[in-house]
Each structure stands twice: as structure tokens, then as C-alpha cells.
Amino acid sequence: MSLTEREIDILSSIIESYIQTAVPVGSRTVARQTSLGLSPASIRNVMADLTDQGYLEQPHASAGRVPTPKAFRFYLNRILRLSPLPENERHFILNQLGVTGPEITDTLRQAGRVLSSISRQVSMVLAPLYAGVRLKRVEFVLIKPRLVLVVLILAGGIIQKKLIDLEEPVRTDDLVSYANYLNEKFVDRTVAEIKAHILSELKGTRELLSSRFSQALLLVQQTFESGDEPRVYVDGTTNILSQPEFTTLRSIRDLIQALEDRSKLLSILDKVMDSKGVLITLGDEGALTQMPELSLIASPYTVMGQTLGVIGVIGPMRMDYASLVPVVDYTAQTLAKILSDRF
Amino acid sequence: MSLTEREIDILSSIIESYIQTAVPVGSRTVARQTSLGLSPASIRNVMADLTDQGYLEQPHASAGRVPTPKAFRFYLNRILRLSPLPENERHFILNQLGVTGPEITDTLRQAGRVLSSISRQVSMVLAPLYAGVRLKRVEFVLIKPRLVLVVLILAGGIIQKKLIDLEEPVRTDDLVSYANYLNEKFVDRTVAEIKAHILSELKGTRELLSSRFSQALLLVQQTFESGDEPRVYVDGTTNILSQPEFTTLRSIRDLIQALEDRSKLLSILDKVMDSKGVLITLGDEGALTQMPELSLIASPYTVMGQTLGVIGVIGPMRMDYASLVPVVDYTAQTLAKILSDRF
DNA sequence: GTTAGCACTCGCGACATCGGACTGCTAACA
């Protein structure tokens, strides 16, 4: 069932050629490219075998072969050898990411911009949920008798805020004492800790006495639940329009529609959160089934053991993994380093 | 120099037909559509005149006529008669805008979504700069010894925040007294008032004694200057790809590139701020020169005499102004009404 | 097992053709 050495050589030659040109690869091309010293005719025999095994496809009878997703998966798992990113590219990324101001969202956006400009693909950045970040201050502001603005200020200058409609009016005095209580209790603890604490506290309260602060806890909880900022940044949409696979109006429209639906992108990127290092998702697998032609190279970025978010590029399946994987990897690491300085 | 009655009839027939079909209009078509009882031949004479005067163009010798921007301008100024938006559309817009939560950005985004779905064009929303909104609270949070987070909480639950690098370290105590000072002085005054006040104050200070609060004023000023949230929302990009004028890859790429450059969009929409009611900008005029094929229907939305922002649609020059202008107009008014309830 | 040779297939660009939708012009008409 597994491939012979020669089959692997030929398959990888076909894939590499296809990555470069996006054009079906014929036996002549392979014969010229490989150093096996085989004639096109012999190559053809092997190619016929690979086609039978599902690694190659023919668009039509007299065309060359195109690698299938199965072939790309094989290539990624077994053939591809990654080399570290060259020094000058490292330099470029480090410089570009260093120039951003102190705002985290700026840095994330900039990372996306850098990535899309280097890769010439569409970049996507999933912003942190800040579970591991420490709380600096809680504020309540009474906007109207039954409308409270909750402001949670986190380390690194991150703000989570939410407007909450109350069923009962509250007095400003109450809000002040809520805030004092929470500040005393929670400042300098991480979001995750606070969440856990609130949960257990509320469970207890319901059975014991309804603490006068349970409402305060609820307000904080609700604010954590739905951060209202955008969580996915997309950049470089135009890049993908230059790819030869996107020539028909139909395919472009589908793609742009997909990129506009941020909630779907979010769920796609979310799948990468648990990965260690760069994860490559091909279009026919997992979360990307909506876009069978595409593939995603993405990596989580983690600060002090905490995975904050995901950064990556999305493009046609025949992307240049050999150079893009190191780029994504290094960008994720650099981003993590920069963010860790902020907290 | 001005057009005869007959020329106007024929020109408007051509424009209306072109708006519907996006296809060059021939003399037969006009003859059938108008109730003038003229033969195609007579129409042709008039069309030749209109062409000489710059109102019509021929893509090629044996094609029909296409209206020039000059013709559209004439149509908008002299021919178009607007009727009020039908009751059911009003209802729809009102309902859709009513369902949003208390967050202002949500409401703005929703307004954009409604507009793009009704108009089947690309919608753009310029978010308020909040000059007329009242301050509710000022907070300073020391993130690091020389990094301060300034948080300005405004009416309606709006937050302006900025991280500011200081040259000298400050102590938390100082920040607290800063905040107290500012809260006492500025709460419940509008952003515009505060800006004006700070400006005059700082001028005075420099010459007299350097008040210990001049730094606080500077911090607030800097925060006002650069709100870091996005200020332009774009929705319905896919709609415009269905328009027959966007068939070539080139034109699509240009368009999407233009829509990605938010700072340019911002400056385009900014031009509409001073207008009273709906303003139509054709591609060859003013701010839209970058996109000569397009036209913008936009209206400011004003609350209590204060113009907050702009909402509108952008599309090919041959948009259906007769029905879209009322839609934009009504959406802007409804948005204003909803926002005014928030403050 | 490898390879040269060959017949065959198919997509694609080049080229020609044709119909249709226009126009402008002219001459006749009310």
C-alpha cells in the first residue's frame, strides 16, 4: 500500500512543479526535472500507478496530472522538509512588528499585514480571548436608570466592555460599592481565575443567602462572555485574486463571501488553538470543507504557556509550503514575544 | 445651451433604460418606451445632438448610446423626482434597526447591513467622532511605570481609550488626583466643549505656571485626537460583484483594493459630513476620482443638530437613484432617531 | 524492467463567417 522510493520521487517532483506553475504536469516535465535518469515513458508508467492510487488526477484525457488533496497531505507529512527562515526575512518581520504602537489590536493588525505582504496570500489573525491576562480594574458606569456600562481593564491596556440592561434600577451608590468589592477581590488575578471563581461563588450563593454582590458577579460574567470587539482580522484579500485558480467570477464571489462571514472564519481558526506549532488544514478536511480548493497554514501564538490566539494565511491548496510554513511559524513566535513584553 | 423639452424626454428615457439594463440604448428602444409618438429616425437626430453636447457616448460606431456622467448629473438635478419611501420598506428598516442591542457600534453595523441588503450595493457607514456627546467619567490606569491607559467614558456607553507612553514615570497617586480633578471639571460636558477648554487652558499654562494638571489635560487631549476604533464599516462587498460592469478581473481587483483602504474611504465619507440630507457624488467629481465608474449616495445622520456620521451606498454610476435615495435618506433618519434615544 | 515509437485524444487559439443591432444619410412626404 505504501509508495516505493521512485513513486515518492516522482510524486514530489510533480507536486513541486504544480506548486510553481499551477499547470497540470506532464511526464516530459518530470523527466527533465528529476535526476533519476528515466525516460518520459517510464515516468508515465509510474504516474498511471499514482493515479490509480488516488494521488493524481487528470483534468482531461490528454492533459498532464494534477496532485489530489491526498497527494498534498502525503507531501506535507512525508516529503516536506522545513528549513529555518533566512536571516533577512526574520529581520524584516521583526522590524515590521516592532514599529507598532502600544495598542494590542494595532500589533495584531500589523502582524496580519506583514504576513499577507510576505506570503502574497490572504492573512487571518484571531485575536486573544485574554483568559490568562490579569485584571487591573473594574468600573461600573450608570448610563441610564436601568442601563449599566461594565468596563474591565486588563493588563496590556486591553479593555472589555459591555452595556447591560437591568431588570431592576440600581443606584449609583450600589455600583460604587460593587466596584470596590470587585476591585479588592479580583485585581491582579487572571481572567480565567476570575471566571472560575465567579462560577463557584454564584453556585453557592443561590443556595445560601443571596449575597448583595451576586449581581456584581453576574455583570462581570456577562461582560467576559461576549467581548464585543471583532475577533478576526483579515488582510490582503486582493492577493488571492491574482492566483490563477481564481479566474471565474463565481469562484471569486464565493471566496469573498466566505471571507466576509467572520463568524465562520472564527470557528475555523478556533480549531487551530489546540495545536502545537504550525497546523496545515487542507480544504477537503475538517473545518475548511466550505472551501475545498483552499488550504490554511496557521499557528497559535502563546505567551507564557497560554495560547492567546491564532495567526495564519489562507490560499490555494498549491501554496508554497516550504517557504510559507517557516514564515507563519516565525511570525507567530515573534508576535508572541512582542505580546509577552506587554503584559 | 439648455436642452429642449424633447431632448430632456429622450435623455431621461435613455438614462432610465440604461439604469435598468446596463446596456447601450438604441433609437428603437427609446421610440418604443417614450409616448412621444416619434419614429426611431427622429429619435436618432435628437440623440446625435445630445451626443454632440456631451450627454451621450457611443462605445463603438454601431452601438447604442450610453449616458455620460454629465447626463447623470443633469438627470439628478433636473429630471429625478423623488417619492417618499413606501410604508412597507419603512417598516422593514425600522424593524431591522430596532432589534440591535445597546451597543452603538452594533447599531451602526446593522444599519450598514440593512442598507446593503435592501440596495444590493455596497454600504458604508462612517462612525461618529462624538464631538457633541457628554463625558461620563475619566479613568487613568497605570499599566507600567511609563505607560498610562486613559479611558474616557461617554454617554451612550461609548468608550474612547488610548495607551500613552510617558517620558517621565508617574505615580499612581498622581493619576488618581488627575482623574479626580478631571472628573470634577469635565463630567457632563460635551467632547467639543472639553476640547476647546483644554486648548485654551494649555495655552495659558505655558506662560503662567505649569499647573500640575497640565499633564492630565494633555493625556485627555491625546486620547480625543486618535480614537483607535475603526471608523468606517463596509458591508455587502459581494453585491457589487453581481453588477454587469464588474466582469473583468482587473476592475474587481481595483474595487476591492479601494474598499480595503479604509483611510481613503474615510476621507470620501468625510466630505459628506457638511451636507444637509442625501448627497450624491458621481465618480468624475470630487472625492471619488479614484473610482471613475462609481457613484456614492450618502447622507449624514444628525442628532439634536449635531452631525454624527455618514451612511450611504456606493455602486456603479447607473444605480437606481429613484428608489435608493429615499432608502438612504430614511435609513439615515431612522439611525439618527435610534441614536438620539441612546444619549 | 526500460524505452522508443506510434496512434490517438483533447483543449485551445487562430481564423473565417454570419446575423443582428445599431448608425448616419438621403430623399420623399405632410
Added chain:
DNA sequence: TGTTAGCAGTCCGATGTCGCGAGTGCTAAC
């Protein structure tokens, strides 16, 4: 004088044909 029928002319775009080139699979010889 304005209007209209008629007509020649123009141009686009759809359709059809053709040949080339790239590539294949098979066979027979090495």
C-alpha cells in the same frame, strides 16, 4: 420645416472549423 422610410455601412459577438501541441496508453523491441 420637421418627420419618416429606406438603405448602405459598421461593428460586435456568437458560432463553427481547423490545425497545432501537449500529453497519454499501448506495443514491441532492447
